[in-house]
């Protein structure tokens with residue numbers, strides 16, 4: 303009876319009925335043998351049937367929706383069901399520690415993450431495209447001084463702001479990217495215009511700015527991008543360079559607001575009701591960058607990738623390593639050529655490949671069934687996701 307109790311909680315009704323019928327028929331069977339051997343046979347058959355049913359029940363459980371926090375990140379996997387639509391965002395990964403956060407700052411980050419993702423969620427819910435959801439969601443983060451994208455972008459060594467962005471359409475494999483612009487208010491809009499209205503994939507510097515003007519995009523005076531926090535970050539990075547005299551690459555990422563190394567790029571990946579995937583990424587790059595340095599964010603395959611056959615990915619982290627590792631495309635390729643799930647592919651690329659290369663950062667991604675991955679090898683990553691039921695998950699730190 304104790305067995306039946308367990309089954310009551312873990313098995314389907316049909317299995318419970320089957321087990322009950324089996325037990326009843328065995329109970330009333332009259333075999334032509336000794337009472338002991340009948341009893342033994344009844345017990346063996348019952349035990350055998352019980353094992354078969356329990357194993358069956360366990361397998362059923364594994365196909366149900368799973369929500370789990372791994373050490374490395376947050377994976378939401380509803381492998382059995384295809385979601386109607388799905389969206390996930392990041393606002394940068396790095397050494398983001400709770401002990402360095404004030405409750406006010408944490409609340410401010412959470413509020414803007416929620417505002418951003420709800421923008422994209424509403425578009426998707428109303429039947430809009432994943433490309434529009436990605437663009438408009440990123441616009442909200444670009445307009446917030448909290449993130450290293452648009453307003454709030456980090457400073458170069460020359461005390462300027464040079465912004466990079468990219469977007470990709472998973473249906474057509476079209477893509478657009480802009481690099482090193484200084485006066486385009488929302489670089490993700492420029493990336494989108496390059497994809498939609500030009501024969502090219504990537505434009506840089508003055509040429510990209512000229513194109514933005516022709517497209518009627520909003521241009522701003524470069525001082526628009528100024529924030530005290532980011533300017534102080536540059537000063538600190540320069541001081542550290544002089545004091546330490548060791549040109550440690552990490553000093554380029556020092557951010558006094560978090561009191562540690564951190565990145566702050568923003569990105570979004572989405573699946574729409576038509577089954578189309580899209581991803582986009584926007585950034586100011588890294589503090590104290592020089593010589594026209596361009597990171598992974600505008601590189602299709604490194605910072606951004608989308609393909610309806612597999613997934614859509616946006617990266618954040620130490621750009622040089624994401625370029626060498628072709629991180630975003632690598633996740634898609636593992637799914638396409640090796641048949642890995644989004645969860646497996648993301649983990650392999652971030653925790654194994656990127657980490658072995660010496661790179662730090664993370665990705666957010668969504669596959670063509672609406673499963674979401676938020677994988678990172680840093681202490682934290684600003685992140686949020688919403689499913690088609692309107693359930694919102696926001697995270698900052700590694701659990």
Ligand code: ASP
Nearest residue numbers: 565566567587597619621
């Ligand atoms: N990946 C960006 C870059 O290297 C930085 C970031 O993610 O914050 O330019």
